[in-house]
Amino acid sequence: MKNNLTVTSPAFQNEAVIPVQYTGRGEDISPELHLSSIDENAKSLAVIMDDMGHPIPAYNHWVIWNIPIMEIIPQNIPHGAHIAELNGATQGRGYGRNKYRGPKPPFNWSHRYQFNVYVLDCLLDLPVRSRKRDVLAAMEGHVLQEGCLVGRFR
Numbered sequence: 207m208k209n210n211l212t213v214t215s216p217a218f219q220n221e222a223v224i225p226v227q228y229t230g231r232g233e234d235i236s237p238e239l240h241l242s243s244i245d246e247n248a249k250s251l252a253v254i255m256d257d258m259g260h261p262i263p264a265y266n267h268w269v270i271w272n273i274p275i276m277e278i279i280p281q282n283i284p285h286g287a288h289i290a291e292l293n294g295a296t297q298g299r300g301y302g303r304n305k306y307r308g309p310k311p312p313f314n315w316s317h318r319y320q321f322n323v324y325v326l327d328c329l330l331d332l333p334v335r336s337r338k339r340d341v342l343a344a345m346e347g348h349v350l351q352e353g354c355l356v357g358r359f360r
Contacts, residue, residue: 211353212242213323217281224319224357228281230310236268237321238281245325245350248275252324252345254338255300257309258356259317266338267319268306269298271330271345279323287334298336309359316360325351 217237218224226232239253255268273279273295280291285305289295301307309319330344 211244211323211325211351213321213353213355214240214242215321215355216240218357221356221358224309224359229308229359232308233282234306234308235282236306236308239279239321239323239355241277241279241323241325241353244275244277247327248325248350250326250329251275251279252326252330252341253279254322254324254341255306256320256322256338257317258320259315266300267308268300269336269338269341270295270306271298271326271332271341272296275325296330296332296334296336298332298334298338298341300338304334309357316358319357319359321355321357323353323355324349 215237228235228237251273252271256266274293283306287297287304297304324345326348327350328348332340332344
């Protein structure tokens with residue numbers, strides 16, 4: 207059984223409004239994520255950010271894996287497939303690009319955005335063109351913990 211991971215952010219509380227700077231209507235930068243009680247057997251972290259209001263379930267805004275074990279994932283992760291600042295962590299294809307793409311729902315509709323954080327017992331060997339479904343398949347059987355933070359934006 208997986209132990210729960212607590213995920214918080216100094217940018218917004220769980221179920222609260224995501225500040226505009228972290229959205230496609232602002233600076234479009236990833237928020238800082240704080241993790242607590244990480245399993246001692248952890249080898250890497252992965253983050254998948256989904257738009258829970260999008261009609262296509264496979265559609266997501268951010269997928270990044272092989273993040274080194276850390277209690278604070280910094281804000282404003284650089285664009286690109288490989289992130290030198292995170293020891294070569296890999297950003298796959300979220301929202302069609304190898305980068306964080308913040309909330310930008312159409313019209314004035316409110317959407318919920320879920321930041322899922324996974325603690326893994328391995329590194330994932332995946333190409334940079336990988337998407338959410340590829341990462342989820344590769345993680346199967348390797349997830350030690352998982353937790354999420356939910357924000358809203360319209």
